Amino acid sequence: MSYELIAGVDLGSNSFRVQVGRVVGSRIHPLDTHKEPVRLGAGLTRDKMLDHASQQRAISALQRFGERLRGFAPATVRAVITDAMRVARNANVILPQAEAALGFPIEIIGGREEARLIFIGAINALPAAAHRRLVVDVGGGSTELVIGEGSEPLLMESLFMGGISYRQRFFPDGKVHKKSLRAAEVAAAREVEAIVADYQRCGWQEVVGCSGSAQEIAGILETNGLNPDGGSGISREGLARLRERLLRAGSAEALKLEGVSSDRLQILPGAIAIMSAVFSELAIERMIYSDGALALGVLYDLLGRFEHHDTRDETVLHFMRRYQVAEAQVRRVERTALTLLGQLIALDSSAHENDVHFLRWAVSLHEIGVSVAHAGFHRHGAYIVSNADMPGFSKRDQQRLALLILGQYGKLQKLAAMPAGDANWRLLLCLRLAVLVHRSRDDEALPNWSIKESPVGFELAVPADWLAACPSVAAALVDEALFWRRIGVTVQIKRLPDEVVLP
Structure with a gap:
């Protein structure tokens, strides 16, 4: 870890x-x-389009954030x-407009990934x-x-209900x-009902609220002495008193x-x-408040990647076990794929670090679709990776991984939308060749072969x-x-020592 300052952006x-x-150390x-x-969510129209006004508010805020982060290295x-x-x-x-305004990539994350980072x-x-x-x-x-227990999340859920969506729906x-x-x-109780049994079986000793709504409610209860014991946080009785005050007022304003x-x-x-x-469905009596939430979670997850505790590696290992991937075959294919890629790029270069990670992950998961059916296993694998909850991976990460798994076998026209010169073509060729030469699934040594662009x-x-x-x-x-x-790329195969170009 060579960086002193890092930044997390929660949109x-x-x-x-x-x-x-x-x-400072591990903190x-x-x-x-x-x-x-x-108020980005307030700009969602009935047909789920973000309107122009909300887009402009977002772009303006991101431009100001980009100014604050000017000079930060992309990795930080x-x-x-x-x-x-x-x-x-x-x-x-x-x-793309939002990323240009901020000056850094923006990841769309799934609900459970959001829950993990919040925890x-x-x-x-x-x-x-x-x-x-x-x-x-x-x-x-x-x-x-x-x-979660200690620092380890055990159960994670993201429910489709929030302050903005409920404002539009009910008020x-x-x-x-x-x-x-x-x-x-x-309506909220119905959403929570689906998880009550599992959560009560798991159990907890302390309840923690975080982010703006919990902070706002806790602050109102504490400032106005609505908690019965004058204590901090959110109590069941204090919340009920605030609810009654809101009804009597007729509006938050x-x-x-x-x-x-x-x-x-x-x-x-x-x-x-x-x-x-x-509070009602989970029989909560008291909730304390934490200042940390998604933005701080993003920072700690980023720090973990620097310290080689990447959650994505753990997720891939979990998927390998879950779908009973043959580890010996993964090691064979990985060794060959990285040998080929190492002739095309510098594997230890920070500029190519992400490509190396994605090739390794794609190799590790390239056969998970076999658990569904051997026929079309590459399509099944791509579907699993596209739609599963994968802690540490953004939606874009999962799409890239799915693309590599889908493209490992068969015709390439299905990937024709990918632009020429995209780094994924290089990764795909290395993956496809490695899978091809290890079809026999044995440990016979391969010859010295070379590849170049x-x-x-x-x-x-x-x-x-x-x-x-x-x-x-x-x-x-x-x-x-x-x-x-057939997709306009020449792969010329030369026989050594005599050069023979195969059609």
């Missing part, structure tokens, strides 16, 4: 936040936090975006404890609930009536209480309804006597060259 459905931290000391109430910044972009149908149009952030802002904690984060578009004019509030609470933030007025009724349902594709040089001794491999290489030719 939530209600607020955008950038947090800069200083790395992160927050130095600077900047937050803007963008990780930006994630959550529910609003997960559901937006025009996300693929907006994301990491929450527990790292609290004193260490060995007992189980239930962490609750009521956001603008989704609500995450995680049970569109801002008015809060007994009927609308009860309807919101019932009319609440005559200290500590109500103007930038959270719009989502407060929905947040209170959701929090009330969580040419102006029109690639050149592969293979000893002629080895090809003569392995006619099935020779025939497969002819087919491989034909697959590449």
Whole structure:
């Protein structure tokens, strides 16, 4: 770890936040936090498109964040975006503009990945404890609930309910009536019902709230003495008193209480309804508050990657065990694929570090689809990787991994949309050749063969006597060259010592 400062960017459905931290040993000391109430989720139309106004608010905030992060190395910044972009149908149009404004890549993360990062952030802002904690984060578009022991999450869930979405659904004019509030609470209770049994079986000793809604509610209860014992955090009775105050006021704007933030007025009724349902369904009496949440979790996850504790490696190992992958075959294919890639790029170069990681992961998971059916196993594997919850991987990461697994076998026209010159073509060729020569699944030594890029594709040089001794491999290489030719890439195969170009 050669960097002292790192930054995490949390692009939530209600607020955008950038947090800069200083790395001291294995700890992160927050130095600077900047937050803007963008209300991205409020810009989702009925047909799940982000409207122009919300896009402009987002771009303006990201430009300011980009100015704050100017001079940071790419490896020291990780930006994630959550529910609003997960559901937006025009996300693929907006994301490139957002990345250009920020100056760094932005990852769309899944709900359970968001829950995992929230848990990491929450527990790292609290004193260490060995007992189980239930962490609750009521956001603008989704609500995450995680049970963890020490620093290890055990159960993770992301529910499709949040302060903004409930505002639009139950309180569109801002008015809060007994009927609308009860309807919101019932809807939230139904969402929570699905996880109650599993969560109660797992159990917990302490409940932790984090992020803006929990902070807002806890602050109101503490400032106005609504908790029965005058204590901190959120109590069941204090929450019930706040609920009654909200009903009497008729809207969040009319609440005559200290500590109500103007930038959270719009989502407060929905947040209170959701929090009330969580307390009721899970029989919670008291919730403490943690200053750490998604942004801090992103920082600690980034630090883990620097220290070679990458959650993505653990996820891949878990998938290998889950789908009973043959480890010996993985080692064979990995060794050959990396040998080939090492002739095309410098494997130890920081510029190619990500490519090496993805080739390793693709090799490790290239046969997981066999667990579904051997026929079309590459398609089954790509489907699993595209749709599974994979801790540590963003949606974009999973799409890239799925592309490599899908492209390991068969015709290449299915990948024709990938632009020429994309680094994935290089990885695909190395993966496909390695899979091809190890079809026999034995440990016979391979000959010294070489590969290099040419102006029109690639050149592969293979000893002629080895090809003569392995006619099935020779025939497969002819087919491989034909697959590449059909998408406009020349893979020239030379027999050594005599040069013979196969059609």
